[in-house]
Structure formats: structure tokens, C-alpha cells
Amino acid sequence: xxxxxxxxxxxxxxxxxxxxxxxFSTGQAQTAAPAKxxxxxxxxxxxxxxxxxxxxxxxxxxxxxxxxxxxxIAKADFYPMxxxxxxxxxxxxxxxxxxxxxxxxxxxxxxxxxxxxxxxKLESHxxxxxxxxxxxxxxxxxxQMQGLKPFTxxxxxxxxxxxxxxxxxxxxxxxxxxxxxxxxxxxxxxxxTLAFQADILGGLNDEEGDAVIATTLEAxxxxxxxxxxxxxxxxxxxxxxSAIAQLxxxxxxxxxxxxxxxxMLLDDRNEGMVxxxxxxxxxxxxxxxxxxxxxxxxEMSIVDLxxxxxxxxxxIL
Numbered sequence: 516x517x518x519x520x521x522x523x524x525x526x527x528x529x530x531x532x533x534x535x536x537x538x539f540s541t542g543q544a545q546t547a548a549p550a551k552x553x554x555x556x557x558x559x560x561x562x563x564x565x566x567x568x569x570x571x572x573x574x575x576x577x578x579x580x581x582x583x584x585x586x587x588i589a590k591a592d593f594y595p596m597x598x599x600x601x602x603x604x605x606x607x608x609x610x611x612x613x614x615x616x617x618x619x620x621x622x623x624x625x626x627x628x629x630x631x632x633x634x635x636k637l638e639s640h641x642x643x644x645x646x647x648x649x650x651x652x653x654x655x656x657x658x659q660m661q662g663l664k665p666f667t668x669x670x671x672x673x674x675x676x677x678x679x680x681x682x683x684x685x686x687x688x689x690x691x692x693x694x695x696x697x698x699x700x701x702x703x704x705x706x707x708t709l710a711f712q713a714d715i716l717g718g719l720n721d722e723e724g725d726a727v728i729a730t731t732l733e734a735x736x737x738x739x740x741x742x743x744x745x746x747x748x749x750x751x752x753x754x755x756x757s758a759i760a761q762l763x764x765x766x767x768x769x770x771x772x773x774x775x776x777x778x779m780l781l782d783d784r785n786e787g788m789v790x791x792x793x794x795x796x797x798x799x800x801x802x803x804x805x806x807x808x809x810x811x812x813x814e815m816s817i818v819d820l821x822x823x824x825x826x827x828x829x830x831i832l
Contacts, residue, residue: 566593567754568688569811570600570832571818573796580796581607582817582828584759584808585688586751588677593686599832607803609795610696611704612689613788614712617697625713629667636661637668640721645729652732665724666716669731676740692805704795706788706806715779723776751808754832760813782815789820796826 569584581603586593595601604610615621631637638646638661650657660668674684684690696703719727734740750758766777788806795802810817821828 566595567597567752567832568600569751569754569756569759569808569830570597570603571811572829572831573792573821574827574829575796578796578799580792580800580802580804582792582804582806582811583688583692584751584811585692585805586748587687587689587807588674588682588684589686589688589691590682591686593688594691597832604692604695604803607701607801609702609704609800609802610692611706611792611795611802611804612693613707613806614705614709615693615703616690616709617693618709621709625709625717628710628713628717629664630662630717631664633662637663637665640665641725641728645725645732648732649728652735664717665719665727669727670716672731672735673740677744680741680744682744689805689807692803702800704791706791706804707784715784719776727776747808754830756812756818756830759808759811760816763809763813781809785810785815785817785820789817789824792817792821793824793826 568586571582573580573582583600583603596604637649641649646657653660663671677684693703734743746762747759750762763777763781788810792802792804806817813819818828
């Protein structure tokens with residue numbers, strides 16, 4: 516379930532702002548207390564050398580593009596990016612991201628997809644045992660979250676854990692490049708839309724939604740959430756595509772519901788993103804693509820699909 520960190524694209528921004536304090540103000544959530552936060556160290560040449568990430572070069576004839584795997588929450592000391600990443604961004608006239616998470620109008624428009632409309636509520640879509648576990652975990656806060664759909668709740672929990680560890684969604688890799696792209700007046704292209712992502716995240720059936728909540732509660736009980744995020748960050752910093760792929764395989768193999776959920780979040784979306792990347796490459800765009808690192812590792816990943824279509828794709832970082 517730690518893989519949810521990589522799928523969270525901040526479509527829940529307004530919901531999180533409203534509900535994070537509400538969810539955890541009771542003191543009943545069973546996440547382990549993190550180490551005392553420290554001030555991030557100043558960025559130095561040494562820090563820059565340690566900041567890596569997954570960077571791929573795509574070649575189609577004489578056309579070249581770059582594909583970079585992001586982490587959606589990060590820290591200030593992740594910057595600046597490694598020199599190869601900076602060079603790949605600098606050469607681009609077009610930057611493609613999953614979605615533009617700074618589009619406030621689009622974010623507001625998708626909020627109803629992520630919440631229930633009264634009298635419908637979360638409890639009605641969970642098994643009695645799951646709801647009872649949910650109430651035992653969050654106490655009075657459970658009733659105050661009745662209006663949120665399962666993925667909204669889970670994403671808020673995951674984000675809170677990340678923030679407790681010193682990570683910040685505003686420092687996320689994709690957010691960083693979206694802001695730079697606009698500031699540098701490069702062309703920003705969305706590979707998906709917020710509405711499309713909200714349909715996926717808010718459209719879980721009751722079995723899938725119950726599995727998402729139950730798995731999150733179990734991970735909280737076992738104190739796994741902090742370790743999961745650290746594993747993702749460590750693999751990303753090591754530019755270890757194999758390790759990232761294995762993390763997703765393990766997450767998807769927990770049960771049938773998890774496997775279906777991960778396929779929906781990754782494989783089913785990758786084909787559409789590959790189609791758009793190919794189209795822009797054929798149009799001669801000087802392209803820098805930023806997507807969640809989970810989309811770049813393993814079978815049916817964007818990298819795998821591009822290779823199957825005959826493009827030359829090599830990891831250069």
C-alpha cells in the first residue's frame with residue numbers, strides 16, 4: 516500500500532487541506548511517531564551528487580526525448596536535480612506531466628468525484644468489520660470522514676505520514692518541474708486530465724474500496740507506512756529501476772484486489788500516456804516527460820511499451 520505515494524497526484528489537494536487536521540486531531544491514529552523533524556541541510560555539490568532518480572533517453576530515428584521518474588512528495592534538499600536531469604530539462608521546449616496539479620479550477624471541479632453526496636457515506640460502502648476497525652483506529656474522526664471516498668481517505672493518511680517524515684507535496688518532483696516550465700515559458704502538456712484521474716480514484720467499487728481501506732489500516736497497525744515511503748525514496752535516489760519494479764510487484768501481489776487495483780493505477784494508464792508521448796515525439800517536440808517513477812519500471816511500464824513499439828530506450832541515470 517506504500518505504492519499509493521507514487522500514484523497520488525494531488526487531485527485531493529483541497530480535501531487534504533480541509534481534512535488532515537480533522538483526521539489526526541483525535542490522537543487516535545495508530546501511525547508510529549516519527550523521529551523529531553530536523554531542518555533540511557543546505558544544498559551542496561555533495562547533496563546534488565546524491566540526488567538521482569530514474570532518467571531515460573528515448574530515440575526514434577534522429578529524434579530524442581527524455582523520460583524522468585518523479586516522486587510526488589519530496590524535500591527541499593532533493594534540489595537541485597542531478598546534472599543530467601537539468602540538461603535534459605534545459606534542452607526541452609515541451610514538458611509533459613501526468614496532470615497539471617496547479618490548475619485550481621480543474622481541482623475544484625473534480626472534488627465531487629472524490630466525495631459522497633449525503634445521505635450516502637463511507638460506512639455504507641465498507642464491510643462491517645472494516646468500518647469497525649476504521650472507527651477503532653480514528654476514533655471520533657471516523658464519523659467526520661464519512662463524506663470521503665476510500666481513496667481520498669487513504670491518500671490523506673499517506674500524505675500525513677509523509678509530512679510527518681518531513682516530506683512536502685509542494686516539493687514534489689513533478690510540482691517542481693510544472694512550476695519551472697511555466698516560469699521558463701516552455702510548453703506544458705498533460706498526458707492525462709485531473710477528471711480522468713478522479714474517475715479512476717473515485718470510481719472504485721465497494722470491494723476495491725474496502726480493500727484499500729483495510730490494507731491501509733493493516734499497514735498502520737504493523738507500522739509499515741514509514742518504512743514503505745523510505746524504501747521508495749531509497750530506490751529512487753539509487754536510480755534502481757529493478758528495486759522500484761519489485762516494490763510494485765510486492766504491493767500488487769498481496770491479494771486479488773491489490774493486483775486489480777495496481778493494474779488499474781499503472782498498466783491501464785500507461786498505454787494512453789505512451790500514445791501521447793509517441794505523438795509528440797513524431798511531431799518533433801524537444802520533449803522532457805515527468806511521470807511517477809512507478810510508471811517506468813517493470814513489464815507494461817511506459818519504458819517497456821515504448822521498447823515494444825520499436826523505440827530505443829536507455830536508462831542514462
